Structures are given as structure tokens and as C-alpha cells.
Amino acid sequence: MAAEVMDLKARADRLRELHGEEMLVLPNAWDAASATIVAEAGFPVVATASAAISAMLGYPDNEGAPWSEMFAAAGRVARVVSVPVTVDAEAGYGMEPRELVDRLLEIGAVGCNLEDTDHRAGGLVEAGAHAQWLARVRSAAADAEVPIVINARVDTFLPKSGIPESDRLAEAVRRGRLYRDAGADCIYPIGVRHQDDIATLVAELPGPINGNTGDDLNLAKLRELGVARVSYGPRFYRTAMADLKTAVQELLS
Template identity: 80%
Template structure:
């Protein structure tokens, strides 16, 4: 089992450095995971906002962690490709418990936010870097080098700050997180092309971006040098919108 998980972790890491951009249409259950895998995508990624909504809870660690892990475990069992979990801010778990629980459900990657959902606001970058380093050490000791996608929440939490200040802070945090052992940096919420290009140039590791309808598509993100693109809860919301439309057509 450990050998299989290690092979999946190694493959996931390799895809962050491939010539072709890693595209992740995020899923929320076993059925959506199977659709993504059957379409030929080499990795399946969960979306915490979508899973939380499916379970009836708000995003931002509003759902019980056991339910979140159970849902991600069902995703992992449904496919034969590597699975990475949006683990939000880690649910207050110490590094060993977090790694153990990820491996127990067959997951080889995780998103980890630098937001403190209990206190509100961003975690100190140095403190968060130490946590990432501890998670990296535990995962390596377990024999499965889990792929850590370090989410930088500057563009969400400091929306009123000048753009150049947020970019500079995202670069600072991204460098700290990569030095601590993260594999990819995810500056969620950044949508300006110049800001993305600056982040790609100044952060010495893969950058995770998001498309924006009518503004940023996969081609443009590829041209900017983004290594990984995720969709978060967008596909889940589109699926619900389609369901709503179909139901309304049937309504008396």
C-alpha cells in the first residue's frame, strides 16, 4: 500500500514540473471523481467548498473534519489516479495526525491554507512555514512524500490593500513556504495578469492559478507560466445550476 501511495505522490509531484500544465477540474464525490478520471485527467482534486456544501455546512472548516475526510476517502476509492485533497487549514491537527489521516484514506496531496479560521486573519508566515516543514518531515518519514500545495490567502484577506503590497506579501510567503518544503504555491484570488506574471517570475516554484470566465483562460495562464490550474467549487455550482434548471422545467 505504501509503495502504491509513494508512486502516486511521485507522479503528482512530477506533473507539477511537466511541460504541460496540470489542470484539475475539482470534484466533490465519487461520481464526479470517476467522471474526471474517465475523461483522462491524470489527477483528481477535491474542493472543500463543494464538499462542505454537499454535506450541508459552510466552507472554511465549517464541516466536521471526519466528514470531510470520509468524502475525500470515497473519492480516492473511486479512481486509480493520484488524489489530492483540499484540506483547508488542516483542521487544527498536528502534522503527524494530518499526514496519517491523509494516507489512511489514500490521498497523496493536500491544499493547506495560511488562514486561521478560528481566530480570523492570516497565520504568521514564519509560523505557517514551520508547520509546513513539520508536515513535510512527517510525510517523508512515513515513506510517502505528500505533495503540499501551499495556499496563500493574501488576495482574499487583504482585499483593500494596494495590489503591489499584496503581490509582495504573496511572494514573501510563497518563498517561505517553498523553503519549508511545499511543492506548489497557490495565491488564490489573484486575477491580474501582471500580478500573476510577477508571482511566476519571483516565486521559485510552481504556481497554482485559477481561470476566470472572459478574463483568464487556460491558454493565457499557460502563457503566463502557471504550472497548475484548479477550479474549486465552480463545477459543483454549475452542476447544481443545471439541476435547478431541469427541475424548474418540471415544476407545476
């Protein structure tokens, strides 16, 4: 096995191990500078946020940016840090699984978020079809000899999913089980706001759960509920841009 592949494999193994230790906290980065800040602060992993990167590049979120520009930006993140990097790859940009895996490894990433929203058609991808696609990504990673960590995002709690509010939790559990069976390492039910829902998801789904802070869900509460991984998406990017806006406006006063 080539040295580069061995290094990527070691990083992928480490990223997977971190899901079973202390709660993995990911203050998402969007460029080399923000990634450096996160790594130098002592976080053991750097994660990217697609909404932040696409905004930085001047495109809308939800696969509004060309995949080549998104991957180039994520590659600059991976280049400047020595810790594992996991990339928000949105819905996979229409790539075949082996191409997606190869592109991730080319930029030095060893993990990815993959969501089950169809941004072209609107709404969610059929769960069985998405599980099959995830299984092919898992198989492609095995063929590449780097066990990329797949964080399967479940979008049922998002309003654009089209799922009635009363059915969102049950559908998230159903989809999460399918995705875990397909080989996903972690399930990410984005948009969950209530403690009871997170507690049910942790209890009903095998394996690690990715949560978000907000409302009455701070880090301590998420840790108490058994959440294994917490990500912040574009939150820090938006805070940075808001601070910049305030600072430049003050120059005019």
C-alpha cells in the same frame, strides 16, 4: 516497505512529476461520481474542493464541516479512481502534522492544499509560524515514507485577508518564498485576477505556481505565463447544482 505504502509513494511521485510537465489542469471533484467522470475523461489527477464537499454535506465552507466527514468524502473519491488524488484540506483542521499526514494516507490521498487563513480567529496566520507548520508536515510525510505533494495556498489576495490591495502582491511573494523554503511543492496564490500579478509571481517565486481561470486569464494565457497547475475549486459543483435547480423548477411550470 509495505505494498500499500509503495503504491502511495509511487502516486505521490507521479503527482509531483506532473507539476513539471504539461500544465496540470484540475477540474475539482466533490464525490465518487464526479471523481469518476474526471478520471474517465482522461485527467491524470483528481483534486477535491472543500467548498463543494462541505456544501454537499450541508455545512458552510472554511472548516465549517467536521474533518471526519470531509475526509470520509475525500476517501470515497480516492477509492473509485486509480489516479493520484490531492485533497483540499483547508487549514488542516487544527491537526498536528503527523496526524494530518496519517489521515490523508489512510484515505489514499497523496497531495493536499493547505491554506494560511485562520478560520477561527479571522485573517491570515503569521507567515513564519505557518512556514514552520508546513515544514513539520513535510517532515511527517518523510517519516511516513510517502512524499505527499503540498500545495501551499497563499490567501493575501482574498478580501478577508485584511491585507491592503496595494500590498497583496508583495506579501504573496514573501509568504510564497517562506512556504517553498519550508518544503511546499507548489504555491497557490488564490484569487489573483490580473495577468501582471501572475507573471510576477511566476517570476519571483521558485517552483510551480497554481493559478485560476477567470476574467482575462484563460487556460492558454495561464500556460503562456508559465503557470504549472490550474484548479477550479467549487466551480463545477455550482454549475451542476445550478443545472439541477433549473431542471427541477421547469417541472413546476
